[in-house]
Amino acid sequence: MLKQMGVCAKEASRVLALQDGRARAQALTHMADALLKNEQAILVANAQDVANGQQAGLTSALIDRLTLTPQRVAGMADALRQVAALPDPVGLVQQRMTRPNGLRITRISAPMGVIAVIFEARPNVTADSAALCIKSGSAVILRGGKEAIQSNKAVVFALQEGLACAGLPQDCVQLVTDTTRQSAQELMCLKGYVDLLIPRGGRGLIQSVMENAQVPVLETGEGVCHIYVDKSADIDMATAIIDNAKTSRPSVCNAVECLLVHEELIDKLPALLAPVLAKGVEIRGDEMVCANIPQAVPAAPEDWGQEYLDLILAVRVVKDIDEAIAHITRYGTSHSEAIVADDTEAAGQFLAQVDAAAVYHNASTRFTDGGEFGFGAEIGISTQKLHARGPVGLEQLTTFRYLIHGEGQVRT
């Protein structure tokens, strides 16, 4: 069954690839209209998911993420319109070369083809993912979690109605309605049909995809982000950055999980941690930290490199910047790492030596985000090095082609 979806997606992707940017943007507008037109049906379907979720004992946080309201449906439609308004990422000239033999080679951005997205509960991910794929000229196969299956069906029904209004194949957006593990497994192995697979979800999902996929994957997600406060740091600035990076949204991958403080700042620790302590953040510290912060509990070895996604912060005192970089090299996930320092030499060393998608000097790690980077929207944060690092926006959802013009050249 999934193979048939692959065949249909491939076919639809070819039609989509022949549309110009304006036609793709118009399709998104039609899809937004269709979402609003189908609001009632979407809310009814969603109510069913919510009832099922409550019966199944989902936590209130999960129920909240699952629940749609007229406002949230309007938000989904708005997001589609915002993506429609972004610059067209397809057909951009990336490189031009004329070779000594006269061949003129042009490298231009091109649609990926068929993108598959495997995700978990939130139904807005369905519309967001579809929008980014259509805008970048690719067909998409969506496979959401069983918790949101009725909502996803209703949303995809609406999106397909929008595609039809725009005169595009409905198979540009398809939903896998079988939510068993088996269907995810099959999707990961649709060689020749899926050009790119993006998992969006927790660690278990990502790992399963990395281990089992036979199609190209963009790994997203895990962020064990550090902030190193250098001895030269402006303490007020460091305090504000730590507070923002830990507490503004602790559940996301660009939140800080571990703070490294230069030993000369040991007496500043209470000041650095005052705002987060006031907000109820649990501090798991090394000996030096525990000796100076009464509320701190001793960190266990597994606290280093831990992605809490919660109001918990591991804190360690380091003797110098080299020890800080060594800690990050060992425990980081190459997502986002920051130094707070007035000393530009220290900052330069940190930016040169830390290998991560985003390396910050005097700013919060929370900025690693497609919107904040000016990409307009994103489908996730890549933590691999192949193809894309950091926020995956429209540009990162495209590939390229070389177009070569000759006058009969042959190779000697």
Next chain:
Amino acid sequence: MLKQMGVCAKEASRVLALQDGRARAQALTHMADALLKNEQAILVANAQDVANGQQAGLTSALIDRLTLTPQRVAGMADALRQVAALPDPVGLVQQRMTRPNGLRITRISAPMGVIAVIFEARPNVTADSAALCIKSGSAVILRGGKEAIQSNKAVVFALQEGLACAGLPQDCVQLVTDTTRQSAQELMCLKGYVDLLIPRGGRGLIQSVMENAQVPVLETGEGVCHIYVDKSADIDMATAIIDNAKTSRPSVCNAVECLLVHEELIDKLPALLAPVLAKGVEIRGDEMVCANIPQAVPAAPEDWGQEYLDLILAVRVVKDIDEAIAHITRYGTSHSEAIVADDTEAAGQFLAQVDAAAVYHNASTRFTDGGEFGFGAEIGISTQKLHARGPVGLEQLTTFRYLIHGEGQVRT
């Protein structure tokens, strides 16, 4: 055991990433010197491989590819020097943005980290692959075939001697000396240590890697390339391009495997095929072709989409350019596709609608090659869409990092 190699490679890659371009180029020069210095040992080891190969009944073509001579060793050293002289692909500014909040974001090219290469018989691949990885700032783990194991050991010994002379860790270049299937399998699953795996070899190897790898892979290789001769084509030009694309090196992936000819040119078929027929190319044609070319044999269904890598050419008559594009869409491998046409509209349609790494107008498919594209050297031809398409040169062996400078910005 392989995990330990992964640990050492990661460690070495960190040291290598801190070197500037000049130091990496110098290391390659030392490695070239060391190859020449170790010429005798390399030839002795190679003679052992050749003797083993003859005993094992390898074909003379394989024996030829395996055999090293003083000239070929000198060629390997020259290739290292040529790579050394290429522009440094690391640390290039790819993008600069200043955000409304004042954050300054710079995207710069960066080493991939650890690259693994699994390849088959030819020992020169060992030195070539190592050179491209070191030049682009990455450590490399090489896993060659058992046929060349003694040669590979001797070559890697020399390369490591060169690294040591340059003051770099020898683990920047490591060889997996266990040539069982098990070692390849382990290498494909070295998650957290291998940032990129590149298979270089035949279809069986590539498929096995695609199916089993748990680390990011760059798929290379299979090329079912087509040439479509439009009714507007200059027949002399088309004839020369067909000859070049088929016979200049039939065993490589950018050689043409299938010719599509517009039906209005049916009487030109003998002229179009005269040079390849004279060179002994077997023509497997459809009915129209067989009716017009006495030497042609009827094509079986499996001839369409077949990668012969030999002096065989499938030939089909199509009724128009749409049928040609549909054939390529169905049977091509998105490698290299060409149209020969004087009609610029037909050429434009072909270039717009054919989805391949390289799409040619009036030139031979044989130009899909790192050297011919001006990349200086390549590690293979990518047939996937993620990260790199077409020739994989130094640029394609790098990733990037975002460096972000702020003045205490936090996210609201």
